[in-house]
Amino acid sequence: MKMIFLGAPGAGKGTQAENVSEKYGIPAISTGAIIRESVKNGTEAGLAAKSYIDSGALVPDKVVIDIIKERLRDDDCKNGFILDGFPRTLVQAEELEKLGVSIDFAITIEVPDDKIIRRMSGRRVCSDCGASYHIEYKPSLDGKTCDKCGTVLTTRRDDLPEVVKSRLEVYHEQTTPVKEFYKKSGKLLTVIGQEEVKDTTALTMKAVETGILMSSGTKD
Numbered sequence: 001m002k003m004i005f006l007g008a009p010g011a012g013k014g015t016q017a018e019n020v021s022e023k024y025g026i027p028a029i030s031t032g033a034i035i036r037e038s039v040k041n042g043t044e045a046g047l048a049a050k051s052y053i054d055s056g057a058l059v060p061d062k063v064v065i066d067i068i069k070e071r072l073r074d075d076d077c078k079n080g081f082i083l084d085g086f087p088r089t090l091v092q093a094e095e096l097e098k099l100g101v102s103i104d105f106a107i108t109i110e111v112p113d114d115k116i117i118r119r120m121s122g123r124r125v126c127s128d129c130g131a132s133y134h135i136e137y138k139p140s141l142d143g144k145t146c147d148k149c150g151t152v153l154t155t156r157r158d159d160l161p162e163v164v165k166s167r168l169e170v171y172h173e174q175t176t177p178v179k180e181f182y183k184k185s186g187k188l189l190t191v192i193g194q195e196e197v198k199d200t201t202a203l204t205m206k207a208v209e210t211g212i213l214m215s216s217g218t219k220d
C-alpha cells in the first residue's frame with residue numbers, strides 16, 4: 001500500500017503516519033525528518049537546506065526529489081510506504097508519477113490555522129532520535145526528556161510563532177494544488193483533525209481502511 005499524508009505543519013500528519021506505519025508494518029517516510037538529520041550531520045545537502053528550514057521556506061524541489069528517490073530504493077519500501085510531508089508542491093507530485101510510483105490514496109488532515117499556531121508552540125522534539133512530543137497532547141513520561149533515548153527535549157526553531165505563520169502561508173500556497181491533484185484523480189480522503197489525538201487517530205484509521213478498499217476496487 002502506497003499512501004501520502006498531507007496537512008499543514010502541526011496538523012498531526014507525522015503522528016498519524018507513525019500510527020499507520022506501526023499498524024500496517026510499512027515505513028513512514030518524513031522528508032522533514034530526513035532533511036533535519038542531514039542538517040544535524042552537516043552533509044552538503046543539509047548545509048544547503050538549513051537556511052530554508054530555519055526561515056520556514058520549502059527546500060528546493062530537486063533536493064527533496066533526490067532524497068525521496070534514494071529512500072524509496074531501500075528494501076523496507078518493497079511492500080509499501082507512507083509519505084509524510086512529500087509531495088508538497090505540484091512539481092513534486094508530478095515527479096513522483098514520472099518515477100513510476102503509483103500512489104493508492106492521499107489523506108489530508110485538516111486543522112484551522114489558529115489552532116495550529118497554538119499547537120506548534122507546545123511541540124517539543126528530541127534532537128537526537130527525532131521523536132516528537134507535545135506538552136499538552138502527547139507529553140513525554142517525565143515532560144522533559146525523550147522516552148526513547150533520554151535526550152533533553154527542545155523546541156524546533158521552525159516551530160517559533162513567526163516562522164509557523166510563514167510556514168502556513170507557504171503550505172496554503174504550494175500544497176493546495178497538490179490536494180487538488182489527488183482530488184481530481186479521486187484519491188483524496190479528508191480527515192478533520194480533532195481536539196484529542198486519539199479521535200483523530202480513529203478517523204485516520206477509518207480513512208486508511210476506506211483508501212485500501214477504494215484502491216483494491218480500482219485494481220480488480
Ligand code: AMP
Pocket residue numbers: 009010030031032033035052053056057058059060061064084085086087088089092158167
Ligand atoms: P516538516 O517536518 O514536514 O514540517 O518539514 C520541515 C521543513 O523541511 C519544511 O518546512 C521544509 O523546509 C522542509 N521540507 C520537508 N519536506 C519538504 C518537501 N516535500 N519539499 C520541500 N521542503 C520540505
